[in-house]
Amino acid sequence: MVYTEENIRELLNKILEPPLALFSLQVQNRKNHALIEITLDHLTHKTGSVSLFDCEEVSRRLKEELDLWGEEFDFTLQVSSGGVERALRIPEDLDRFQGLLAKLEVLLEDGDWDKRIFRLGERVGDSIYLVPYDRKASKRKEIPAIEKPLTEIRKGNLFLEL
Template sequence: MTVSKEVIETILDRILLAPVKLYALMVSQRPNHTLIEVELDHLGHPYGSVSLLECEQVSRKLNEELERISPDLNYTLKVSSAGAERKLVIPEDLDRFRGIPVRLVYKLEGSNDKEGIFKILDRKEDRIFLEPFSKRKTKGSKKKEVILELKDILKGNLYVSI
């Protein structure tokens, strides 16, 4: 017996309570086994991190629903947070994670892809205003602002500095 990704999404829509929402869902069907991987996002947390308790609650409720609708299903369920260095959904996350360091891969006209770590200062329409990020504190020196066009950002993820 199998269960579709759409059925699992419908169940998650019912059991997830704001500010926790679905970030990603992967369902891998194998001949006699299904792997279900759920990644959660917390809209109220600065980095979107979901607690272990929240993951446990979603896992328990999803297990109960799967057992109810498909008692013969042989599956493994993994529920986790999307992670502190998650992939960014562009452009939405550029507004959401303003002020937080991000690693961006971008292109500039006539050059190869570039990569940098920046703090998001602002976004106005299709322009992103960034400040280069450094772990070292520099006294008195103002960092040069970088402005990128939204179309030039190839990918990005949150960056956690230690």
């Protein structure tokens, strides 16, 4: 038997219950061995982070299901959380994480792409309002938001300020 993303995804659909959801899945098959990497999402957590207990529980339940497929196939299973600095799915995560900081790869006026930190604002149609983040700015000084077309945002991650 070959482990595929499709048949692993079917098992996960039976196992995962809201607010847990699948964020990403990768299956790499080798001779008599598969590496199954699962990243979970917590739909009601502020940053989508999943607890260690949730990862362990999903791992245990999925392993039980996979063991039913037969002992002749060896697999390595990795279940993790997207974490507090998770990758963003653009545009939907821009709405979901409104108000949080994000490191975004944006198109600059000179045509170059650069990574900048912004506080995510409201998305209106095909644009989003972003407030540039400045660690050194005093809390009294308000930095105005800029409107950025979504086509000028290539990728991003949540950003945790310590």
